[in-house]
Amino acid sequence: MGQFFNATLAIAAKDLRSEFRTKEALNASLAFSIVILVLFSFAFDPSSEQIAEFSGGLLWMVYAFAGALVLNRSFAREIHNDCLDALLASPAPPAALYLGKAGANFLLLLVVELISLPVFGLFYGVRWTRQLGWLLVILALGSWALTVIGTIFSALTVNLRLRELMLPTLVYPMMIPALMAAMTLTTDLLAGTAITGDNLTWVRLLVAFDVIFTALAVAFVDTVLVG
């Protein structure tokens, strides 16, 4: 178990170090999310009632598309110099490789989200700190859902010529339940509504989605990577 944990940490640290040195995915993802948020802000009146209704949807659409830019790089990084072969030939369990990569992707996604959230608040006139604790929990749960699905499909599509196209095509349909939950909850939280009663069902759905797809990804990652 200790070796599993060490391998997971080593892979996550390696991916984060590589990314913070090159900033390839991070810069692209941040630029994309901020540009989209700014451009959309010109299309709507910031004082309009509409904003309260679509804020969660807009935010999660931006996060999902920006996330694809991070996730696409995840296993693509391993193809250069045949690094994936060395990882798979090592005794590190494929599940540890997967969780290490997923952990790094999750942190990168959170960085993008936490930087673009104040930008969203500024351009749309939304007070996003009213339910900050729950908002951070939902961001974390939704981001893990995106990460867990995106990382396994990044592994699956890594050798495809059109992987940049294939990854979103495969990930978004799978993400529909988690995105619906995250969008609904985020819209409520930005409107200042507390998480109670009906909303808790969406939270449970998000948690269940995360747990089920994490377990499935960990169980099948060896088959995905080696065949």
Next chain:
Amino acid sequence: MNAAPEVPQAERRALEIDRVSKFYGHFPALREIQLGIAAGSTVALLGRNGAGKTTLLRILAGLSKPSEGSVRINGADVRKEGTRRCIGVLGHGISLYDELSAAENLTLFAKLYGLAEPEERALGWLERVGLERVRDGLVREFSRGMRQRLAVARAFLHDPDVLLFDEPFTALDDRAIAVLQQLLNDAHARGRTIVMSTHQLREALALATHVALIQRGQLVYTGMRSQEMLDDPGYLYRTYGDN
């Protein structure tokens, strides 16, 4: 010497390849390869381009699954964690991260292999391959020869029982060739099992104790390396190959 089903045995078999076939669609990349390799042997895996050498080495390394048949290393399945711990693989690529330093690359793999004191181990190997002065340099800034030496260090880092090398001498500079030959000789002297595919017949045959020739996915010759092969590296292809 005639085509034989197995490399002659000394004692314990380090690798057992049992009727391994690999198909890409309907194309047979390997056809019923049957081979046992004794512990401590150095096997030169020879064959023309596209013969199936890389496919066989990838299956031996657990990087690809055979369509039929099985491979066992030290008596265990190749994808078992304990088996992977005792394999050192050097493929076509250097398998190193350009955006990490030499020391960071080796330390990463030392950690993945669960080695004690990974940083010290990495530095020790950087000294052995003559890269200690550039330990903090990023791999992307290295010359081709330096990258190859670092890749060799990565393959030997955990002192593996079985070394699987795919074209190890290709594109190496003189210094890297000397380092690799020294390390392979040391490994052989310490009883390690080495399987290397190559087109550099002279270098490979000088190190090999045994030879296996693959042609269009089939094993057409296995046996001890003879003096005849050393004197005339083309002999094997002329005698058993289809030219």
